[in-house]
Amino acid sequence: MRKSQSHGCGEQSMAINWKDYSSAEFFDEVMSSPGNARKPAKKLVSYLKTLSEEDVTARKLAAESTIKEMGVSFTVYTEGGNIDRAWPFDIIPRTISSKQWETAAAGLKQRLTALNLFINDLYHEQKIIKDGVVPEFVLKQSKNYRKECEGIKPAFGVWAHICGTDLVRAGDGEFYVLEDNLRVPSGVSYMLENRAITKRVLPELFEEVDIQPVGDYPARLFDTLEALSPRRVKRPVIVVLTPGIFNSAYFEHAFLAQQMGAELVEGSDLVVQDDCVFMKTISGLERVDVIYRRIDDLFLDPEVFDKNSVLGVAGLMRAWQKGNVALANAPGAGVADDKVVYAFVPQVIKYYLDEDPLIPNVETFLCYDDKQREYVLANLDKLVVKPANESGGYGMLVGPHSTKKERETFADLIKSNPRNYIAQPTLALSTAPTLVGKNELEPRHLDLRPFILQSRDTYVTNGGLTRVAMKKGSLVVNSSQGGGSKDTWIVDA
Amino acid sequence: MLSKVAERTYWTARYLERVENTARLVRVYDNLLFDLPRNVNFGWYNLITLNSAQQEFEERYKVQDERNVVKFLLGDEHNYSSVVSSLKLIRENVRTTRDVVPEETWELVNELNLYVNDNLQQGINRRKRHEFLDGIIKGCQQIQGLIYTTMPHDAAWDFLRIGRSIERADMTTRILDAGVSAVLQLVDDDNAVNSRQIIWGNVLRSLGADQAYRRTTRTSVRGDSVVHYLLEDKVFPRTIAHSLYIILISASRLPRSHELVAYMEELQLNIFDDADYEQQGEHLRDYLNDLQTELGAIHEKIASLWFPIYE
Structure with a gap:
């Protein structure tokens, strides 16, 4: 790897402690075990290891000011009016092998x-x-x-x-489809801006790694x-x-x-x-x-x-x-x-x-079916319940994080309108190392929203928008609910 | 080009011009008050009068002092024409017309906006004010430069030029009016000649016109000559004659503009007929006031020709 800038000596303080990073029982996108990066992430991690505490802080600040200058924002509706918030962004990219x-x-x-x-x-x-x-x-x-x-x-x-x-x-470690958004799906501009920000923040890596353009x-x-x-x-x-x-x-x-x-x-x-x-x-x-x-x-x-x-x-x-x-x-x-x-x-x-699906669905229980509904009602504490026609993560019950009262409310909702509810097992969503607090590395859950275009031809984005649940342990990645995002690298490895 | 986009582009240029002019004006006042003799009653509040903002000011402040005036002009969100308000409006307008202005405009506007908000407190205090105002002026010029060097000369360009020219012409009439009224307030004593020269010199400086004036007129700084120059000179970009000329040229390049162009041509021929440069009193102030009204009328014609109709 190319020597970068002038830190020279090997005694600088290491900001990122990769040895202690562990995602416990979850599949981690970047690290296969403590200290070991997955193949598509090898160059990324070995580069990040060379950065000192000051470097990391400087890059984070660079990302923040880039976001402000580029005016990348989204609007949050609150009681006090609409607030334009800067886009929450984590500088460590998430990697996927091109194969x-x-x-x-x-x-x-x-x-x-x-x-x-x-x-x-x-x-x-x-x-x-x-x-x-x-x-x-x-x-x-x-x-x-x-x-x-x-x-x-x-x-x-x-x-x-x-x-x-x-x-x-x-x-x-396999991909599953969680849902299809066929009405007015959004997020693609953030995918593009995330890449633009990363190019400014970690320019050295784009010389080293074959990252597919978006x-x-x-x-x-x-x-x-x-x-x-x-x-x-x-x-x-x-x-x-x-x-x-x-x-x-x-x-x-x-x-x-x-x-x-x-x-x-x-x-x-x-x-x-x-x-x-x-x-x-x-x-x-x-x-x-x-x-x-x-x-x-x-x-x-x-x-x-x-x-x-x-x-x-x-x-x-x-x-x-x-x-x-x-x-x-x-x-x-x-x-x-x-x-x-x-x-x-x-x-x-x-x-x-007449083909088998190349990407499987997540196991889904349909509440209109008597047998499946019975199962759902008996296992509300383990399942995620979703209304059939909402988007943006609204109106959901995440069983393991719910109170008894919430589960009772949902049981009533399901019984009164079974067609409108489905349930899925609480997924062990994959994680990726994310900088939190003062340059500490912790696993955060994430998903991926690729965009597919179809008219005369069909096109799929190289990767997509990676959304991150910034709260520890949270599975909700929507920006309206405190989610953030990362750049997504499809890497030839 | 969408009518709505035309309107927003036009206003972007007006507000951008307003920000730069306001910064220039405050900077010149800073200098002016150092130079004038103490007995000259020439206060910061003139900046409020000049902008026809007496009512808004009085609703917000009791004391007509330097701090309040500067705060009102630079940092007051309740003043629609303040630097922060204008920047906010520029941002909203550019945000909704990003597809017709050079891509980097949006970034530069954000940068300028951040700069102003981050340094506002210091800018209001006198010690750092000069540096702060310089930063604003440079930020505006950077955006103008970007537009000048990378924007195709399409309809959006013409609306930017028209907006900029109307705002400029309007500001020139206001600064001239402030000059005339300052001179009228002078007590006729030994200092009067000297003070008059300082005032007119600063009128020129606030429009960045002192050097051009000297080169063109080759006369000393005198009221009649300065007013004549700032109204009728054809090549200096902030004069009334030049601004009207730019509006005419840009309008003639836009669709459905025959009537407006004919009107502007007529105007060019006779607009200075009533200006009397020898009589620097109330008569001249009335004339400048009529000019402002005329600029308002041109704006109305442009709006009804190209902008959306609001029910």
């Missing part, structure tokens, strides 16, 4: 391909239901099934163009969206539709629009005339071809959904139904984002592709 990632990426492509075939089927013939693979009531009671979408034929038969799938690694995502997203244009024009007009500055993901909306060279619009910038969508410009009205919408279905069009929505555009659904504008993701795509549907994804893959 293992290849399999995972193939599995993610397989999964989204099958899910799109599934959604398309649901809004047309519903063969999978007629063939008895997915029970009818799952669909009938789905909150995200939209009658308005029946019979519509989006380009390439694709409904979910942008998907964020949460992967976890359990004790055996920077082409905006270009791929642009290609994905451009292919959807209903007008065959040379330069279709693509816009990013945001709910506005008060949305927690506004930073990302602006970032992606800028990176793609697309217009960032709010509902009030758009108008529908003769079933076509136009934006209000300094030259008058200009036709819009593709809308990457970052608002939920129900706010899209006050004529069809929520009458009071000021975020959407009156007439938008009409324009989409007539094929005059493309919406990504298509309305109604969220029907496959239901956690009960999730439990059926292995069968869905088998049914449409």
Whole structure:
């Protein structure tokens, strides 16, 4: 390894004590045993070992000021108003071998391909239901099934163009799918910014290690969206539709629009005339071809959904139904984002592709099934219970960390609406070494959200957004609930 | 270009200009008060009058002293035109138009914002004030430089130029007005000639125009000549004539601007007809006031032509 800077002597104080780092019974992403790094992390760890206490502190400060200067923030809603918080970031990257990632990426492509075939089927013939693979009531009671979408034929038969799938690694070191986000998944800008920060903070390592780049995502997203244009024009007009500055993901909306060279619009910038969508410009009205919408279905069009929505555009659904504008993701795509549907994804893959899933699901108990519900109710202290249609980590019960009263509340909730709840074993989520307090190294649990794009082609990010539960022992990684993040390195090793 | 983006770009330029002008103004006052004889009644409160902010100031402060005036202009979040408020608005505007300005604009704006917030207390105290104000001016110039060197000359560029020019012209009328009113307040004694020269010299300096004035006019610093220069000189970037010219050029490059361009051409021909440089009294102040009103009218025309309509 290249000698770095001028510490020279070997007697400096070692800031990071790698020898005592242990993640106990959990699978650790970076260290295989105390003092021993896994193969993809070897160069990383041996480099970090050369840093003195002052070096580590300096790098941490550099990361903090970079984050502030780059204005990387997310919004937290509190009683005292909305606060823009700087993005919590840990400077030690999380590493994955490129070989293992290849399999995972193939599995993610397989999964989204099958899910799109599934959604398309649901809004047309519903063969999978007629063939008895997915029970009818799952669909009938789905909150995200939209009658308005029946019979519509989006380009390439694709409904979910942008998907964020949460992967976890359990004790055996294998990837499992925890959930698919097919509505308006967010986080990809943080994946890109995390890399930009790490390049500034640990530049030496990018010369030493073959780290797969992540920077082409905006270009791929642009290609994905451009292919959807209903007008065959040379330069279709693509816009990013945001709910506005008060949305927690506004930073990302602006970032992606800028990176793609697309217009960032709010509902009030758009108008529908003769079933076509136009934006209000300094030259008058200009036709819009593709809308990457970052608002939920129900706010899209006050004529069809929520009458009071000021975020959407009156007439938008009409324009989409007539094929005059493309919406990504298509309305109604969220029907496959239901956690009960999730439990059926292995069968869905088998049914449409005649393949076995390359990435397994986490074992899931469906509360509508009498037998499984009985098991869930008897084991609430061991399980994680999730509502079928929430996102952002809200409305969950983490059994082992719950009180008796919380478990009783959930037992009642499950009994009164069994269709709306699923349960999973509490996972032994993998960990990675994270700097806490005054440069101490401790294991923290994490997950991984890769992003998958699909229209004419299918693309998977190199890695994804690693989210870290910054609280000791916590399994909740959502940024709205005190989570942080790390850069994710797919390394040739 | 979206109408909303045009509006936000325009305001970004105005606020950026406002930040720099405010910093310049306070810096010049710092110097001015050292130079003027003690018996000259020329206080910090003039900075409030000049910005037409008497009412806002009085709602917040009882004493019209240096500390309160500087605090109000630099660090008061309740003053919409203060440096911190303007920076906050620049940040919100750039944040929502990041796709049309050079990428690094956002970072530089954040840096400037952090700099101001981190050093505000010191900046209000006189000892470190000069350094603090220099830092603000440099930060603004860095952003202007970035825009100047890396931004394509597209519609966003023109809206930035228009916003900057209107704000500049507005500030020039205000600084001239402050000069006229300061001279009117002078007691006619032995010091008067000297004091007049100091005041007009500082009017030029607050616009960064002293060197250009001397080179162009080749005369001493006299009221009539300074006012004439700052209104009518065609090549100095902060004069009224030049600002109006830039607005005209940029407007003519933007869509649907025929009427506005015709109006601006007409204006160019006769706007200085009523200026009387010999009579440096209330008449001139009225004229400067009319100019400010005219700039407001131009803003309204621009807004109704290109900006979103709010119901």
